[in-house]
Amino acid sequence: MALDKTNSTSERQAALDYHQFPRPGKLEIRPTKPMATGRDLARAYSPGVAEACTEIAANPLDAVRYTAKGNLVAVISNGTAVLGLGNIGAQASKPVMEGKAVLFKKFAGLDCFDIEVNEADPEALADLVCKLEPTFGAVNLEDIKAPDCFIVERICRERMNIPVFHDDQHGTAIVVAAAATNALRLAEKKPEDIRVVGLGAGAAGIACHTMLRKMGVPAKSITLFDKDGVLHEGRTDLCPEQMEFASAGAKTTLEEALTGADLFLGLSGPGLLKPELVKKMAPNPIIFALANPTPEIMPDLAREASPGAMIATGRSDFPNQVNNVLCFPFIFRGALDVAASDINDDMKLACVESIASLARATTSAEVGQAYQGEKLTFGPEYLIPKPFDPRLLPTIAIAVAKAAIASGVARKEIDLDAYRSTLEAQVFRSSLIMRQVFEAARQSQRKIVFAEGEDDRVIRAAQAMIEDTVDTPILIGRPDIIESRIERAGLKIKPGRDFEIVNPESDTRYRDYWQSYHEQMERRGVTPDLAKAVLRTNTTAIAAVMVARGDADSMICGTFGQYQWHLNYIEQMLANKELTPVAALSLMILDSGPLFVADTHINTEQTPETLAATVIAAARHVRRFGNEPKIALCSGSQFGNRDCASGRVMRAGLDILDAKNLNFAYEGEMHTDAALDSELRERLFPGNRLDGKANVLIYANTDAAGVARNLLKCEAGGLEVGPILMGMGNRAHIVTPGVTVRGLLNIAALAGSDVSSYG
Numbered sequence: 001m002a003l004d005k006t007n008s009t010s011e012r013q014a015a016l017d018y019h020q021f022p023r024p025g026k027l028e029i030r031p032t033k034p035m036a037t038g039r040d041l042a043r044a045y046s047p048g049v050a051e052a053c054t055e056i057a058a059n060p061l062d063a064v065r066y067t068a069k070g071n072l073v074a075v076i077s078n079g080t081a082v083l084g085l086g087n088i089g090a091q092a093s094k095p096v097m098e099g100k101a102v103l104f105k106k107f108a109g110l111d112c113f114d115i116e117v118n119e120a121d122p123e124a125l126a127d128l129v130c131k132l133e134p135t136f137g138a139v140n141l142e143d144i145k146a147p148d149c150f151i152v153e154r155i156c157r158e159r160m161n162i163p164v165f166h167d168d169q170h171g172t173a174i175v176v177a178a179a180a181t182n183a184l185r186l187a188e189k190k191p192e193d194i195r196v197v198g199l200g201a202g203a204a205g206i207a208c209h210t211m212l213r214k215m216g217v218p219a220k221s222i223t224l225f226d227k228d229g230v231l232h233e234g235r236t237d238l239c240p241e242q243m244e245f246a247s248a249g250a251k252t253t254l255e256e257a258l259t260g261a262d263l264f265l266g267l268s269g270p271g272l273l274k275p276e277l278v279k280k281m282a283p284n285p286i287i288f289a290l291a292n293p294t295p296e297i298m299p300d301l302a303r304e305a306s307p308g309a310m311i312a313t314g315r316s317d318f319p320n321q322v323n324n325v326l327c328f329p330f331i332f333r334g335a336l337d338v339a340a341s342d343i344n345d346d347m348k349l350a351c352v353e354s355i356a357s358l359a360r361a362t363t364s365a366e367v368g369q370a371y372q373g374e375k376l377t378f379g380p381e382y383l384i385p386k387p388f389d390p391r392l393l394p395t396i397a398i399a400v401a402k403a404a405i406a407s408g409v410a411r412k413e414i415d416l417d418a419y420r421s422t423l424e425a426q427v428f429r430s431s432l433i434m435r436q437v438f439e440a441a442r443q444s445q446r447k448i449v450f451a452e453g454e455d456d457r458v459i460r461a462a463q464a465m466i467e468d469t470v471d472t473p474i475l476i477g478r479p480d481i482i483e484s485r486i487e488r489a490g491l492k493i494k495p496g497r498d499f500e501i502v503n504p505e506s507d508t509r510y511r512d513y514w515q516s517y518h519e520q521m522e523r524r525g526v527t528p529d530l531a532k533a534v535l536r537t538n539t540t541a542i543a544a545v546m547v548a549r550g551d552a553d554s555m556i557c558g559t560f561g562q563y564q565w566h567l568n569y570i571e572q573m574l575a576n577k578e579l580t581p582v583a584a585l586s587l588m589i590l591d592s593g594p595l596f597v598a599d600t601h602i603n604t605e606q607t608p609e610t611l612a613a614t615v616i617a618a619a620r621h622v623r624r625f626g627n628e629p630k631i632a633l634c635s636g637s638q639f640g641n642r643d644c645a646s647g648r649v650m651r652a653g654l655d656i657l658d659a660k661n662l663n664f665a666y667e668g669e670m671h672t673d674a675a676l677d678s679e680l681r682e683r684l685f686p687g688n689r690l691d692g693k694a695n696v697l698i699y700a701n702t703d704a705a706g707v708a709r710n711l712l713k714c715e716a717g718g719l720e721v722g723p724i725l726m727g728m729g730n731r732a733h734i735v736t737p738g739v740t741v742r743g744l745l746n747i748a749a750l751a752g753s754d755v756s757s758y759g
């Protein structure tokens with residue numbers, strides 16, 4: 001039976017296939033510790049496990065130290081109000097609960113057990129939940145119908161010493177409050193002046209309207225309906241929470257109440273708001289039709305009925321997804337990280353403010369890339385951040401943790417700066433290692449010219465650079481194209497004010513530029529006509545000339561085309577006695593930590609001299625990232641055991657390095673596994689000079705280095721910073737066509753750092 005009438009047959013099948021293949025369900029459990037040897041078994045299980053048990057028995061708080069409890073959330077439902085599908089039972093609710101668990105993990109790194117319980121009696125359900133306290137760090141109640149949910153939540157909060165949060169009530173109320181704050185701001189209306197009509201007075205409805213009252217909407221301005229009509233004093237079927245919203249006087253109908261109303265808040269069921277009723281609302285009404293999966297009214301129908309309406313639904317396939325997913329992963333993250341005993345009103349309000357303000361701030365590089373083609377500028381179509389906005393985690397979790405500390409429910413002290421770094425590192429994997437580089441970039445104001453200034457990724461990176469550094473971007477490209485792409489992406493940067501544009505078709509410096517190029521190249525066969533043509537059409541050459549003339553401090557190119565092609569123009573204009581391309585170094589950020597690889601692009605085949613220069617340059621650059629280099633020269637030969645070309649180059653290169661008395665660790669030649677596995681290396685060559693795992697792998701040719709880099713990127717999930725062009729004094733970098741916005745921003749931060757500050 002198809003429940004969502006708006007879903008096509010193929011979409012329905014796709015959703016079912018998603019759940020069934022390649023294996024049923026959306027979750028699995030994975031061990032976090034090695035379990036490969038008898039020794040592991042003896043530690044993880046008997047006898048070693050008893051040590052952890054006795055510690056916890058003696059000190060119960062140690063449960064968060066020796067078990068997963070501190071990061072484990074229970075998602076518990078009895079299936080009595082599953083989305084807008086109603087009471088479909090505990091088992092049928094399992095896909096939703098598994099889904100919530102996936103979102104907890106994906107968005108906030110929290111582990112979950114989904115627990116579906118055949119228990120309709122709220123007191124008995126609460127009793128059961130309370131008994132689960134030893135297992136979990138927190139409890140997320142889900143899809144339990146009103147009024148039972150109020151009873152379950154109250155009992156659990158009274159009896160349990162861990163946070164208990166009914167997502168449909170409070171998660172939804174927080175997100176609705178954030179969206180309503182922003183919608184009212186755009187409508188230039190104040191909460192105290194608006195009239196609200198709510199359809200659905202269940203778990204979500206009651207909590208959301210309670211929150212609207214806290215925002216300042218007067219009680220008398222809210223009219224709430226359920227299946228039996230308006231909530232009214234005369235009704236005997238209402239629970240105390242619903243009675244709070246019961247109106248006095250004559251009974252009203254939905255149509256009467258909606259006439260002239262400013263805000264409709266639907267938390268009921270599919271298709272219950274007819275377009276005729278929307279037409280009766282005040283001009284430019286706010287319509288939050290939040291029933292899932294099918295809203296009270298589809299956005300196109302609402303817009304047709306009232307063209308100026310601001311519309312939100314709970315779904316991901318329309319703008320303005322007002323859904324508790326914007327809240328629950330992050331509020332639990334913040335609460336658990338300070339071991340809060342409760343999630344209180346202060347923490348909820350901190351969450352509202354964080355979500356609302358994120359929508360009003362400029363979108364991040366990542367969210368722009370994840371939602372390419374959508375205009376993500378604060379406005380009627382973007383009232384609320386997107387669920388994939390990586391800023392949600394650090395912004396909300398920190399605000400919640402701070403509120404927990406200030407309101408006295410936190411039981412663990414944390415260093416908030418360190419906490420921010422940890423959270424940012426989770427969502428922006430490069431952030432921790434790039435921190436030092438960004439700090440250096442903020443110490444000096446540099447002009448960075450982007451050769452491919454019309455590329456969307458470059459434009460977004462320029463926006464991020466303006467926000468995150470003190471450097472100025474210069475974009476080479478046609479102004480009308482750049483400006484229309486800025487507008488399409490919903491960015492706020494303005495040429496002239498925030499950055500410069502160099503128009504290759506009409507820049508006033510054109511004559512100076514082609515003459516500079518010609519002067520440099522006239523004895524390499526470049527005629528004045530050719531110089532003019534190059535400087536009119538080749539943006540990499542323009543960028544290189546700008547750096548050579550001092551109009552920019554550094555250039556970035558390479559979002560399209562071949563590395564060597566770009567390198568050619570950089571060498572022509574910028575190489576000299578002191579500056580010459582030495583090698584390209586890629587920093588790969590892996591789950592196991594950073595790993596540097598060179599030379600990926602410059603020396604097709606290394607000589608002993610270029611190899612030694614590559615090693616020395618790599619050591620210098622690795623230190624820029626705050627890492628102490630441990631460099632392995634990698635080859636098919638291992639400590640002289642094979643007479644092959646790469647082995648010979650490595651051995652001769654090692655001799656050159658050894659003669660220099662260098663202050664960093666290096667060793668070779670060896671296989672890559674020996675570089676990364678120090679036990680293996682010790683067995684092969686006990687006298688080797690490296691300590692522990694190497695963090696820099698140097699290969700004898702670009703083929704081998706390129707293979708290592710690409711395998712790490714594609715198969716090991718490595719995030720690349722680079723390639724970093726070493727030897728050019730930070731005056732030029734060439735990215736590769738697969739570069740992301742974050743990749744460009746990272747390279748821009750490197751280019752924006754004054755190299756001399758690293759010694």
Ligand SMILES: NC(=O)C1=CN([C@@H]2O[C@H](COP(=O)(O)OP(=O)(O)OC[C@H]3O[C@@H](n4cnc5c(N)ncnc54)[C@H](OP(=O)(O)O)[C@@H]3O)[C@@H](O)[C@H]2O)C=CC1
Pocket residue numbers: 080081082083084085143144145146167168169172199200201202203204205225226227228266267268269272290291292293313314322323324325
């Ligand atoms: N976007 C989001 O983030 C969220 C959306 N929701 C959605 O809100 C809806 C309600 O969820 P929840 O509060 O948990 O469920 P509840 O079962 O607790 O409440 C449902 C409410 O809707 C009312 N209702 C149902 N059908 C009608 C109808 N035909 N006419 C008028 N009122 C009706 C019910 O009235 P009665 O009591 O008389 O039966 C009840 O007041 C669901 O569609 C759910 O998907 C919920 C949470 C979050």
Ligand SMILES: CC(=O)C(=O)O
Pocket residue numbers: 082083084143167168291292314323324325
């Ligand atoms: C989103 C959600 O929790 C619901 O619709 O029930």
Ligand SMILES: [Mg+2]
Pocket residue numbers: 083142143167168
């Ligand atoms: Mg729910």
